[in-house]
Amino acid sequence: MEIYLPIAQMSVQWPVVLGLGFAIGFLSGVFGVGGGFLLTPLLIFYGIPPGVAVATTANQIAGVTFSGVLVHWKRQTVDFKMGSVMVASGLVGSAAGVWLFAVLRRMGQAEFAVSASYVLLLGWVGAIMLQESMRTWKARQEGKSPTGKRVGQHNWIHGLPFKMRFRQSRLYISVIPPVVLGFVVGILSAVLGVGGAFLSVPAMIYILRMPTNVVVGTSMFQVLFVTASTTILHAADNYTVDTLLALILVIGGVFGVQYGVRAGAKLRGEQLRFLMAILVLVVAVGLLWQLVMRPDDVYSLTAGTP
């Protein structure tokens, strides 16, 4: 059941990788997030070199997201203008991120940078999810309906220049916030191998004030292009995209998403989010542990890189 990955240059049990792709696809079907922020660290745990894990996860997200974009396109829940603005700056961000990654790799710090960023990112996301799910859970037990933050009609966003009309989102706002958001998500995608929906979806709702029905479709549209660009740039600059690994992960992923979507419809949201938060925090602690514990061998051979 072993298969040799030509770019990662190691043998893996393909059923394990397929199962991993399925599990992450399932989670993204349930929660509507890409799952890259879990897939990359899990691949690193499994022994895949961090560079390959990051670049190949970006490729997997591009594949799994594509069908989602088509569905939202048919339902006309994609703001193409907003999406294009974010894609444009996202491509610049992704190029900057891949360049940054190549620099870190040459310094021998790419592995550390990826792990350390994940500890911070997962710790943060996990804590927010845990807090939110517990609050909702408690509110439901006390018989109150969970309420979101009251949103005012105007915020600081409206004071910025270069305003543009986004018909689909019924917004007339400055292009600066979407450009900055796209750029940041592009960098995250290149350095961490994530789609960035966990950041862009809340930002689109709370900062840009986009209508909720177009947020997911627009985010997916942006994720598709940015992860595709990240994959190609990593392949060209760092030679870290493993086609065979991506193939197995995508196959597992697309099946996982289908079952996840159906399972998600039957399960209670806040309980699931609570479990997901625990999982995210466990992965964060595991990665931190690897950084703190004395490694088996303090010397390591970097293959192929001068």
Next chain:
Amino acid sequence: MRMLLAALVMLTAPALAEEGLTSGLSQDYLQITSTFAGSELTVFGDVENPAGQETRDIVVVVRGPDALMTVRRKDRIAGLWINNARAKMWLPAYYFVTATRPLGDIAEGETLRRYELGLNDLRADVTASDGDARPYIASLVRAQKRAGLYIQADSAVEMQSATLFRVHVPIPAAVPRGSYTVEVYLFRDGDVVAAQSTPFYVDQAGFERRVFEFAHTKPFTYGVFTVLMAVALGWASMFLFRNRV
């Protein structure tokens, strides 16, 4: 330098002693087609005109192309283990050595070092960022041994008669393509009396290797292809599930 020494020995050996050496390889071109199995090379030969009853030994060395390798050392900084120092060195990508007896019994350390016989006697051109290069080389040798790329086999030279010998050299799939050399040394009483060097070429043709070559020779096209493959799979899954969701 090493090649020069071998050449010098080859030229002067017949004049110094009546003993000579003929050796050959099972093939001079090796194609590795499966990533799991690797391949094997057979080195065989004949000691010519054996004179008297002196102790005679044969040492066989196979060297791959030299490669620039980087070894990094982690140090504890603010409680975290971070790569902090590194050494770059030129060493063969593949190295195999064996003899009729343990190397230490055949010749003095000085002689073994001169011909680079044995994993501890490899000469590396090292630049270390912090003084002492030895732990870096030792760590590289450990890593290469684990990968099956550095092999020091004890007494793997099979004597088929008093003068005929044969050695099986395992070539793992992970070896890089390029020119390799097989060096055969004939020792008598601790000195090299004859030597022969034969080149051979390793090529790889497996599917995984082709993917690797594609990714490294046309990286941009490879990236585009990989994305298209992932997207096509995602799209295909829609048709598969269209009636079921």
